[in-house]
Amino acid sequence: MGRLLLIWRLVAGDIKRRPVQAALLVLVIVTTTTTLTLGLALRKVTDSPFARTRAATRGPDVVAELTPPNGSQTRADADFASLRHAPGVTETSGPYPVASVRLTARGIDLPAQAEGRDTASAAIDQPALASGSWIRPGGAVIENGFATALGLHPGDEIRLNGHPFRVTGIAVSTAQCFYPVSRPGVIWLNRTDAERLASQRQPLGYVLNLRLADPNGAEALTSGPIGTAFFNEPDSQSLQTWLDIQHDDFRVIAVDQKALLIASSLLALIALASIAVVVGGRMAEQTRRVGLLKAVGATPRLVAVVLLAENLLLAIAAAAVGIAAGKLLAPLLTNPGAGLLGSPPAPPLPATAAAEVVAVAVAVAAAATIAPAVRGARASTISALNDPAHPPRRRGWVIALSARLPVPLLFALRLLARRPRRAALTAAGLTLAVAMIVASLALQYRIDVHNQAIGYDLSGGGVADRVSHLVYLLSAVLTVLAGVNAIFATWMTVIDARRPTALSRALGATPGQISTGLTTAQLIPALLAAFLGIPVGLALYQLAGGHLQEASPPVLWLAAVIPGTLIAVAALTAVPARIGATRSPAEVLRSD
């Protein structure tokens, strides 16, 4: 008990003594665990946005559409009969009348499909409302992608073939692809209203939704004899399985869950690099404390336990905060926007996933702590007392090369050579962030090219929209994490190099030269990261299902990543570098 109390006092004392370092470690672990939690939550949500929407709307397994002469429902019923009674069909809804109309609203005049529905909920394909209310006489519910593209909201007035209708709601469905993948856009009306819009020139069509005992057997039905016979009917318009519709939803852009999976893995990697940098930095400052503890009688084992306990305590506390933050933020990220169902409940995070997050935080903190803790415990008391920092490495060729360069570069290269592992971790973190940005650019370019090709803005493009937003968001999180990493690496360099920095100032280096040197020490790995990140990002995009051969982002876009990265890193590291450069040299030289 007494020993536990002693460990607690030593741990709490050190955290209090160096609150900024402790706070930085907590910040990095919170960021890491938040993103890991989000990654786990998002992965679950994005496993199947289509499936989620399909389940919520009781989506059909097969959708059949035909247009009989003069819009005769009797003829339609006869043509649909073979499908209704096909083996494996368990339930149907419809046939629903469909009128081809002209929609005018907000100065826009577009073709649309007005589908007549009942006010009662359908057993199959009941569109799920994103906002507003379901149809009523004189009211219209607009498909979400279509409404987003036209900027329509509940309460707006539209005209269909010149007849006025009030928009009562916005809804999603998986009986057809979302607009503009499927065109013309879909509007649901009261059945009577839809029938009223048909004309001699544009007779009514009909839609029948089927449910099968085995949804995965839908393809067998449509390509089997009954499906082929229906398709060969002169009135037949289309016969689609839910798999066709899902494929069409995804075909707009090939970046899907794989992108998210890869991005989550990258997030985990960059986070690990950040934690290793932070814990490594803390441990470098602990050598003297180890000497002091041993000088007053602490055993090597106690020393190791104290060092380990301190970082693990911070890691567990930060992981708990990170999990809570991740759970809070997850609903904000799971709104898929137009096309598919929005506002799902917050994705549940099972206890095993939470345990995974805590385990990752603890494992990384322990891995980064254990070697220096054991080394510190084994070190002789005198050498620990005399050696306030891990001795820097000597790279003779770097020293010789840097002597030929301007002072800031001389300083930067020598700083990098002192701590090559830290520079490598910074470069690795930045490479991943740059790669993700490049993948985002490739995705954006693909969307732009597609928009130009079809002449529509895909801003309401359902899955494409959702995936691109998620990729951008993950890129932003990665960039923030890489930024925190770069700032911390600079700060660690400032602390680690305080003596050579102060000495250089005493020998006549200006604060400007020192701060430029400290920033340049981060820009060198950043430059490497920018060059490496471009091919890595393109490979990542291709790996995630992108098609570079169809639309490869312009060289200018990719080239802009290099100065962009350098400017961002210079801006992020300027403040810690400036603080390090303007610190009183007398204070440092005297304290040593």
Next chain:
Amino acid sequence: MEDRAPNPILSATGLRKEYGKGAALVRAVDDVGLAVRPGESVAIVGPSGCGKSTLLYLLGGLERPTAGAIELAGQPIHDIAESALARLRRRALGFVFQAFHLVDELTALENVELPALLAGASPRAARARARELLQQVDLEDRAEHLPSALSGGQCQRVAIARALANAPLLVLADEPTGNLDSAATTEVLRLFDQLRATGQTLITVTHDSRVAATADRLITMRDGAFVDETRLTGGTSRSLSQITGLGS
């Protein structure tokens, strides 16, 4: 206490340095005035904590005074921009510290050439000058050694060579023998004696009477202020062995 000799290399008037506020206010340097002529060697002695190191850092522009004025080579340095001060320091001042402050990962030669590189000298010229200085301090055979492979006395000799790299107007030494044993102290004193003989202006802060005895002028400091000043002849008339009693 103020020396009014014409054209001093360094002069300070009404110099004050305070730390803290209110009840916790500490006046480390209190109304100090000093003028150092070219070629003069000044030793400042006093008990630990009397403010002598702080004074040295103020004179070298490593710390800003709370009040007072400092001129180096006729140029005020107490209120100039940090960058201008750094440039002035680079060509006019050389520092020798008690803890040597050599860069661990640089060899003796690389440590000595560092100030010249910072001052913009070509790598070749900086290297040549460093070799020449290491020869002067009798360490040419240790040029490629890292500080960890040198004795304390050798480290301090490297530090002295480094202080001379840009041929400064003034060398400021803070307890240069504080970390050295007797034999190493003698080596350093011999070097200081050589410096003085070549006309190098020198201010040394020390509590070692043997070091103080080599100076032309001895100033005693207590509680941040100068309390006594003695002009010595020993520095110019007696041999080093007589002063130190250690033999030369």
